[in-house]
Amino acid sequence: MISKISLQKLALILLVSVLFLTCRQEKETPQLTDNVRRIDGPYVFYEGTDTKVVGVNSSNQITKTDYSGELNVIVPEQMPEQFSLKLMNSIENPSSQYKKSDNIFVVSDIEGNYYSFAKLLIGNGITDAKLNWAFGDGDLVLVGDFVDRGEFVTQVLWLVYKLEMEAKEHGGQVHMIIGNHEAMLLEGDWRYTRLKYRELANALGIDIRELYGVSTELGRWLRSKNMIEKIGDILFVHGGISNTLLDKQLNLDEINRIAQENYGADLDNNNLEIANLLFGRYGPLWYRGLVKSYKDYYPKVNSEDIDRILSYYQAKNIVIGHCVVNDISTDFNGKVVRVDVEHPVTSDDKMESRALLIKDGGFYRMDDQGNKTKLN
Template identity: 40%
Template sequence: MGFNLEHKDGTRDKWSGLRALFEKDRDFGIFINYQEKYNLNGVDGPYIINNQLYEVTKENKLLNKNIDRKEKLIVNVGNSDNDQFEFQLKDSIISEPEFYELPEKLVVISDIEGNFDGLSSFLINNGVIDKNFNWTFGNGHLLLNGDFVDRGENVTQVLWLIYKLEQEAIKYNGKVHYILGNHEIMNFQGNPRYANKKYKRVAQLISKNDSLKIATQYLYSDKTELGKWLRSKNVIEKIGNYIFVHAGLSPEILKYKISISDINQIVRKNWDKNLYDEEENNKVENFLTGKKGVYWYRGLSQDYKYYDKIKENELNEVLKFYQADKIVFGHSVVEDIAKEFNGKTINTDVKHGQEKNSEKTKGLLIENGIEYKLDGKGTKTKL
């Protein structure tokens, strides 16, 4: 038997096991801080740095070219349908507002994790976009409640689709909201533990650095278009009387009396640090970005190893402080869109279908103040 311990920087301590003596393609021995070698695997990108565009072809070649930032760019999706769409780069990227009136219709989905087929067909079948991936939701709002990166094989394609829809929605007085989750922020910190292996290799090649931590940090830094864009997003927003946050709000947040604006501001200043494992002196920063913070806390849904599930009286105090009626969150997987505490919480993190048109893919619709469950086939059921 061997052992294999992965570190947060992507290196491993490993023992090959005795079988390696008899296998030609496997090294024998004990390796400390071993850097595994990764390969590109199918179409990926584009990655844009100033006027340079990088993309990976079906033949696993990384191409690089100069672009005119005003021209339309093509995204090729690595799926069986070879989907494709166009988008244009934004003229400027600014931080998002945190407060909105409740629109007539608002669709919420979370925890897609690079699953382009599940996301795109869900949006098509529920009238948010058409088959050419264009916005058809008028003045409606679409809210993406964190964790749209890692695990899956079409992360960049998912991100560019959101980027494109943001611009189109504005033309119809609609809006796309993207709340950051723990997986986006792990990549800010250079922790690609849950990333598909091909993203580790492309990060190394584009950054010209074999350190997975440094390479991943570079890919998600403000030096790249996607990194700069993601860093303009919030970790919490309030729309009408609903709070939207990826993981949740611990009752302990009331000790610090932090406003929604302060939460976003403090997290934005600290999200490159791993305060989950390596706390610093500031208690507020440690709390907001740590184990009970807004993109890690699981207590709205379950008991967890560091704390118990929130009690209804505690939830009521949190809602009262933030002058809200309900919290909508993801992060903690449930079998179905779940309401708890007399409807004061709604969990949207389900095991989405990995294929198109799957009834397993689910989201939330709030239409004229009434809540519905949507699935990937377009079925609408009142909650």
Template identity: 35%
Template sequence: MKKWGIRLLKAASALLLLFVVVFGVWLENATVVRTSGGVYQAIYLPFFNDRRIKWRADFSITADEPNIQHIQGPIVERKADKSFAAQWACGNSVHTAEVGEYDPLKVTCGDKAYSYDFYPPAKTNDAAIFNTDGPVAVTSDLEGNLDYFLRWGIDTGVLNAAGNWAFGGGHLVVAGDMFDRGRYVYDLLWFLYDLEQQAEAYGGKVHILLGNHEQYAFIGLIKSVEAEHLWAIEQMMPYPLALRDATVLGQWLRTKPVMTKINNVLYMHGGISELVLSSGKTIEELNAMNREALDNYSEISDDVFALTHGNHSLTQYRGYAHAMDYYPEADQGLIDRTKQQFGVDYLVVGHSQAETLAPKFGGDVYIVENTHFSKEALVFEDGQPVIKPLSLLKERFEDKAYQIRSFSLFNMSDLKAFFGLFSAASRVPNR
């Protein structure tokens, strides 16, 4: 090798060594944040002027001496003989059980006991238009916050103090986004699964609508999943597989629509954009298209993607609240044409945060994702909107006992948590 080649190699080696040393020192000055159960949440890297870069350590699915204090799951699969196979995470391990066709699953995690009843497979109801003489209460964006929903239900009269159905022949609409951000997503899902049966027994009805975060869960887009919940589910199976058709909750959710009409009100998660309205599709056609897209995400056409998952879709559109780079804010003309096409007087959505329940567009539109800012809930009585007072605001989940310490180059879990972000890129779903 010529002398200049040797010199170049030495220079490159020296630069590489310098980079490794500087990078190592940089990491040694980073801060590790883990959940109260020992799951890596984030690594904060030092930057200029005392600023920090947040590194998504939760994507690594890493835990150091895990100790899950609240049950995660259960994931329950329906077997060919109609019995059930269940698994859940608690403490530092996964537990399993099998139960008979008519038996409840009884579980203990920490100092709390849980019981789950299972019902025959849910059936898809193509009908999405309902009439009722009873009241209709609506909420949205619960994000695994069962405690808030219980309080909301008591305040609105949907639930009694014991958390059971108290709404008689009334209807409850949960307008999407039960998943993500919160740690107790499965607690909320199992509660709603059971509440649906209670409501039917009293002549009432629970309408579960799918939002964009339900769609994310089905395709495995984990960007908003809470770290401890994600880690626990992944100890049992890859996150989207926990919602496959063979599971009780996955099969149940697959029967749910993205929009419904009750009396003179149209409910959905995001809203009706110009694109959706101009498609000319009925409520039933839009629901059917969205159901089919859940299981064929990678194969759907661009046109179907735009209507089911795109920025202008029923689950993503925010034009009722504000403009985005992708579209202008809705105007009264769009609202009027939507009301006429679907034969309603009111449009009710979640998805976009609003500071108050005060209606928009001359009283035609209500955005019920207001409860971070105002203690108000929306109930329709005799076809007219009534604003009910609530006793508390909704707050996003926050772990009150995060574990914080310095990063260590000699801790293999720290290194795995850092470099695991790169492997997470392979999990982004493709179409």
């Protein structure tokens, strides 16, 4: 028969054991489940005066270190497999308009596809084989949707971030234009993301939107970006300009300012008419009418609509992504240039990546080997 004192001792032993195990678990590095692709990040978080770098290593463990002046980005089983960069000294909002450029390379809708993005950049001399800027004073225009769906979203964003700094050092420019998927990411709408990103947020004990929150470097950087830009007499926007938006008579600076003020905001429960328009079905992120009719909401625009858009913004062409087309192509006698195409994810895919080159006033379809075909 067990005495009362023995029971008390047993209970005490069990309590100490539980506390001991709990303490051990808190000190151990969290490990992600096996359905998460190894190696992710880095994610840079600002905690008071500290800058913390969080990532997932090759052992599938979460790491957390202090920023040491350089970030190393690893992309497993890709070429090149890694690159390094330093954080920007400050993040500034880009201009809405830029002077004419005789060398513009345009890519759209990469969606975390590091394989095709790197291959396009290297194959067309935008970077060297180690992904260092090699485009001189040229302009690299990224027309939205570089996040979601793919396995290497974080790495793709850091590559753009790195090239942005390097381009400026050589008199060039990287134009990262926000698409609907970047906006969704900042809003916390992660329907199209890989499971590994959700698993990481859960393991860190944070809401998934905090991976790109206002206390992170990538979150701050993305929130500085424009929704629409103009280089010379060419407009660049992810989705397009609708008649509904055009009727508001907003200039480019106004569109971008309102967008930047509302990235990540709850736009379902407010009375912000213009902000809701910009982020809604008829806004620059989601509008599809320059390419096709969309369900019962609106028909495809006509030539008069295109002329009205270009006239108001004093432009000759508008370059868009968002709607997948069979190849880099034009419409409305070359006034609309469509650049959202399917990209291969691995070398086993039987397709080639495509991009747009605007050089000395000519428009060219480029493949990932640098081969050039003039558009009609």
